[in-house]
Amino acid sequence: MSDLTWTDLPEVDPDRPDELVLDFSGEVYRVGTDETFVIGRGGDLDIDDNPYLHRRFLVLRHDSGLWWIANEGSHLSATLTDGDGLVQSRLAPGASMPLVFSRVILTFSAGPTTYEIDLITADVGRFNGIEGVRDSRGQTTIGATPMTRSQLLLVLALAEPVLKRAGTGAAEIPSSASAAARLGWSLTKFNRKLDNVCEKLDRVGVRGLRGGRSGGVASNRRAALVEHAVSTLMVTAEDLPLLDEEHQASRAAAARAESQIDTAPVPPSSGSGRTGEGE
Structure with a gap:
């Protein structure tokens, strides 16, 4: 999981409070509400020449006051986790969901490579906090499966x-x-x-x-x-x-x-x- 703090992450421009900010390995993209942003091999975020990755995989667009992410791929899934690591959702091919947290960590794998992207929106108070169970190290545990x-x-x-x-x-x-x-x-x-x-x-x-x-x-x-x-x-x-x-x-x-x-x-x-x- 990314160990960046909020002060290390890029922030939404106060003059564009509805924009979506993507941070991929230090590359920052700012997307306006009238734009559609594509993640994939050859998309707006051209990750790399990975033959396992769809050319048009994940699509981000603004609708009804929320940013949405849709999986337009045919065989890859993505995982979305809130910035505190308390809520996790899987985005299957053909599915879409809104970004309801001000920071969402997007992870997905294509072949032997795993990718991680931060998605950042303005904190509008929709979900300010969620209680989670923490282990003895003070870290959050999601759906813990006992492991030796x-x-x-x-x-x-x-x-x-x-x-x-x-x-x-x-x-x-x-x-x-x-x-x-x-x-x-x-x-x-x-x-x-x-x-x-x-x-x-x-x-x-x-x-x-x-x-x-x-x-x-x-x-x-x-x-x-x-x-x-x-x-x-x-x-x-x-x-x-x-x-x-x-x-x-x-x-x-x-x-x-x-x-x-x-x-x-x-x-x-x-x-x-x-x-x-x-x-």
């Missing part, structure tokens, strides 16, 4: 490039092999735990984590997992030091195991001290 420590570490390793970006933008999701190496795990261990995490979240309705289902492609499940984890605050930038701790612990455990092998007594050969038959 190792499962959270796996998610954190995949989400590290996104969480390290100070603000909005795009980040490549690491391969399973790279994420396993980051943790000091074997690839077999990593893939086994990845299957467990995806199955657990799939059971509670998170899309895109298993193959053979509508909207789910197994090859893109790492990106879908990161999108869900970041938008729901399952993992945050504050958790990143845990990766170094786990890597060091894994290396120490491997060193201990190797030392035990080196110092173990060598059993005598089964043929030691025996003469051949017939001698």
Whole structure:
């Protein structure tokens, strides 16, 4: 999740109180109420030459006093989270919804890349505050799904490039092999735990984590997992030091195991001290 504060974000121009402001990796776009703004490969916000991304994906327009976002794509979904991380909505292909919070964090994945964009409107007092449940670290939990420590570490390793970006933008999701190496795990261990995490979240309705289902492609499940984890605050930038701790612990455990092998007594050969038959 972006760790920018309100003072770091661009603000609505007081002379244009109804405008919509988009912040994508420091690129700021200001959209008037008489304009339509398209996000996609070749849209008004030309993100990059990503072949997995629709040319015309998300469309923002002003209507009836509200800004609306519509998904005009055919197979990609987007996630919208309020600026405090308390409310999350999924925007499926063909769906549209109003932007009712003064800051909305838009995230979506296309192929191996996850994108994050801030959408900012004037605070008109429609929704000034929502109570949320916070964990022992003081962070908000949305639809929390119980995870073991190792499962959270796996998610954190995949989400590290996104969480390290100070603000909005795009980040490549690491391969399973790279994420396993980051943790000091074997690839077999990593893939086994990845299957467990995806199955657990799939059971509670998170899309895109298993193959053979509508909207789910197994090859893109790492990106879908990161999108869900970041938008729901399952993992945050504050958790990143845990990766170094786990890597060091894994290396120490491997060193201990190797030392035990080196110092173990060598059993005598089964043929030691025996003469051949017939001698």
